[in-house]
Amino acid sequence: MSQHLLAYLSGGKLFLSHGGAAFRAVESEFVEGMKGRLQSIQKRNEWKTSGTGAQFMGVRPSLDGADVSGLVCRFTGMSLCGASRLRYSLQTDSVGGLFDYSVSEKEEKRLLHKEYFNVSDIDVHPETGETVCSAAFNTGVTNIALVSGNSVEQLTEGDSFDEAPRWIPGSKGRIVFQSAGIARSGEGFYAGHGNTCVMTLDLRAGTLETALEDPAFDFLAPQYDENGSLYCIRRRYEENANRVTLLSSLKDLVFFPVRIVRAVVGYLNFFSMIYSNEPLI
8 A cells, every 4th residue: 555545444433544644544424424324214203102192092112221322343354546545445233334434625425325234355456446356145145246336246256255356457357366165965055164265257258277276275365476476374274163063963953942041031031121121041
């Protein structure tokens, strides 16, 4: 990134430093606007859940103390797209979006937002301005996608974790990313994943190639430099500890009655708290 602009993600928040200043957290205008609209709706409907209005509507006051100011928002990716501009992706409970941010003017520009738009690991092409990212789906898979204007094009498919895409310098249509295949049980449930390899995708030629793979290792966060050298993090591959085994199946069978009892007690305790404000246990 530029020597005058430093940024990083931590705990779902975005921090940046410009011109040697101290790091500060970026607040999204889009999210603040959502909070304001939710608070306005809450105030308009407040009579239904308090006082005589609640009695008339037959509604009991809420016990959870929910506050719309606690709306969950996570920054999931960011990329430099100019000397003093950032592009970032963020995700709320139900809406995700892509935004440009002017560091000098502290101004946010919304590029795209959709319901359940869940992307991360974004990277902006320095010439075309197109954004490549990893997109998560409700099936549990993560594939590579291309965002151009208001359109989102899925570039990879299959039962896999395709993540951390980066444009290859000196090209307008080549991408490098990490990929790991997903293993599933006979019933279709997730049972683990294979080792992570490095793949390259040529958008113009429509070709997909394996650049680096070793069954004994994971290769993560791959990037090419201007000289064509590939850099990545290498770690020893370990089979997923949550895979289904005979021992885990026997444990599930033995503890099944205990879990059922706990679930029933928890369910009854929940209703006891709502209607009498007293726990069963």
